Amino acid sequence: MENDPKYVVTTSRRAGSDVLALARDKAAEWNLPYVDRAGVSLVDAVGDVDAVFIFDLDGMSLSTGESSLRFSLGTAALRLQSISRGEPETLMRAANLQPGDNVLDATLGLGHDSLVAARAVGSTGSITGVESSWPLYMLFKEGLLHYEAGDESSTVQPVFDDSRRFLESAEESSFDVVILDPMFANPKRSDGSFEVLRKFANPSSLDAAWVEMARRVAKRCVVVKSEREASWFSSEGLERVSSGGRVNWYWAPAGS
Structure with a gap:
């Protein structure tokens, strides 16, 4: 067209x-x-x-002519180092991630949360990451070909789909944990190549219906990252998790 x-x-x-x-x-x-x-x-x-x-x-980059973006660990590198040292990484702690867990990252983006979760659940676990932006999906998928996760991590399986559509079609309680990070929809200048992210990131905002879909699919809990707490968070069971950083994390039990 x-x-x-x-x-x-x-x-x-x-x-x-x-x-x-x-x-x-x-x-x-x-x-x-x-x-x-x-x-x-x-x-x-x-x-x-x-x-x-x-x-x-070195692999593949995504360019708009004015700015380019390449697959990289970014801040996930420090988080992976924390796990290796046995320190309490926030996502791992908030979701109580365990070896063998089946995790859905419903907003894959650059895949940082998925790669951290993959290390937390180990080689016996599984990570599915859903991304609705085709260029970003391909950037992550190609980047995985050059990424050495090591024997201690599971493999991330990227899926090109709309997050809500995927959640609607998924079976109830089909994942131990669901991650929602729609902050990626409004990337900050600290998030890699800002112009590329702003051009291609999905602009969808977090709402109660999205969280409810995620809770239906989760067996244990939903973990959410959000800039601020919305008025409906309490009605959806979202409670803030202490993180000690600039990012706000919230946890909600499974079940809609």
Whole structure:
């Protein structure tokens, strides 16, 4: 359709034959145009598009021309270090994550919560991450190919879908824990490449109906991150969890 986003695939300016072949294969797999850089600038190569998937030796980045974003651990790196040291990481503590747990991250975003949860539940657990933005979903999915989680972590399974639609279709009590972090819908300048996130992040705001859907699917609890406490939090059973940081965490028991 005329208003559909326009995406293209290309490579870094001096990419080798292996990277060129990979980029062409991905373009064909995703049914997107492949553009040969031919040593020219990105703007001259791709023209006016909404986003560019750029492949190089280090993996893939997502670029809007003015800003680019690459898969990285970000603040999750410090959280993973805390778990390794046996310290009480907030998500792990709020959800009482245990080895073998089945966790749904209903707002995957850059996947930081999913990667932390994957370490907490261990190799016997499972993590499903739902992301409704196709470019961000692909960025995370491709990034996982280069991420060494280690034997102590479970594998994150990304799913491209709308969070509410996924929750509506999921069976009751089908996940031990459900994570909701719609703060990602309004990214701050500290959240990686701000312009890319602002362009592609889902703008949906947290509401009681969303939490109720998550509680129906959860077997143990729902964990929510929110900038501030809304008036309806108490009616949905949301209680603030002490975190000692700038992010506000809330916990609600399973069941709608």
